[in-house]
Amino acid sequence: xxxxxxxLGPPGAGKGTQASQIAKNFNLAHISxxxxxxxxxxxxxxxGKKAKNLLDEGLLVPDDLVINMLVERLSHxxxxxxxxxxxxxxxxxxxxxxxxxxxxxxxNKVFVFEADNEELIKRILLRxxxxxxxxxxxxxxxxxxxxxxxxxxxxxxxxxxxxxVTTINAIGEIEDIYNAIALHFNNL
Ligand code: AMP
Numbered sequence: 001x002x003x004x005x006x007x008l009g010p011p012g013a014g015k016g017t018q019a020s021q022i023a024k025n026f027n028l029a030h031i032s033x034x035x036x037x038x039x040x041x042x043x044x045x046x047x048g049k050k051a052k053n054l055l056d057e058g059l060l061v062p063d064d065l066v067i068n069m070l071v072e073r074l075s076h077x078x079x080x081x082x083x084x085x086x087x088x089x090x091x092x093x094x095x096x097x098x099x100x101x102x103x104x105x106x107x108n109k110v111f112v113f114e115a116d117n118e119e120l121i122k123r124i125l126l127r128x129x130x131x132x133x134x135x136x137x138x139x140x141x142x143x144x145x146x147x148x149x150x151x152x153x154x155x156x157x158x159x160x161x162x163x164x165v166t167t168i169n170a171i172g173e174i175e176d177i178y179n180a181i182a183l184h185f186n187n188l
Contacts, residue, residue, distance in 0.1 A: 002074075003082035003188075004098070004105045006089070006164075008155060009113025010148045011141065012120035012127070013170040014177065018113075019086040021178055026185045029083040031073055033066055033090075038133075056134050058143035060151060063093040071097075074105060082108070090152045095159075108188070110159040111181060113170040117145060 005028070007015040016032055023030035037055060040048030047069065051061045060066075070088055073079070083105075089095040098107065121141055128136025135144070159165050168180055 002079050002105050003108040005082070005084045005108055006110040006159070007084060007086045007113065008110055008152070008159075009168075009170060010115065010117075010120055010152075011144045012124040013113035013115050014123075014174070015086050015113055017174060018178060018181055019084045022181055022185060023084050025182070027081050029076070029078045029081075030086060031070065031079075031083050031088070032086040033070060033088040034086075036069060036073065037061060037066075056140065058135055058140035058147065060090060060147060063091055063097070066090075067094060067097045071101065074101070089155060092154060092158065095155055107159075107162075107164055109166055109184060110155075110164045111184075112156050112159075112165055112167050114167060115170040119171055120145065 005022075007019050009015050016035070019030050019032065022028070034055075037048070037051050041052045041055060042048070047065060050065065054061050066088065070085075074083065089098055098105070121138075124136050124141050125138065127133065156165065166184060168177065170177060
């Protein structure tokens with residue numbers, strides 16, 4: 001049985017940075033649906049062609065496309081011991097589809113990253129300068145934060161009702177935030 005850990009939070013909260021470190025140190029797969037979609041765009045696959053404009057504008061890719069992509073990814077052998085989902089689910093529909101595969105992939109914990117908008121915008125603009133990500137622009141950031149609040153934030157309640165949520169203060173030193181998250185993995 002492969003445990004799932006969900007990293008939930010607004011863009012720029014540091015989910016990806018933390019997920020990659022935790023995954024490496026606790027022998028879990030790191031699955032970033034955003035990263036997978038960007039690869040599809042780069043490789044100009046059918047999915048990439050459908051997703052490109054949505055990504056650039058900061059809008060969500062339709063649930064069915066992302067869900068199929070994720071379920072396929074979970075069948076890879078590196079997920080045997082479990083996986084961190086970074087950026088999935090982002091809608092109630094996606095969360096419900098995860099529930100459908102919960103016999104094989106039960107959700108162990110949902111880490112909710114918290115940071116204020118001002119800090120998030122600052123971080124994303126800085127990241128954009130370094131990474132050149134086409135959606136790290138001021139225009140797209142505003143849309144992504146709105147989409148987070150309308151479509152994704154309700155998932156916090158959804159998972160709170162299942163007593164799966166652990167809140168992480170995502171402001172501070174990367175190492176301190178890492179330690180706060182790692183505590184929960186040390187105790188597994
Ligand atoms: P991220 O790297 O997680 O910030 O994701 C970048 C972009 O990829 C998002 O703004 C969406 O356009 C798309 N994306 C990533 N994950 C999902 C998802 N679970 N559902 C829909 N769209 C997604």
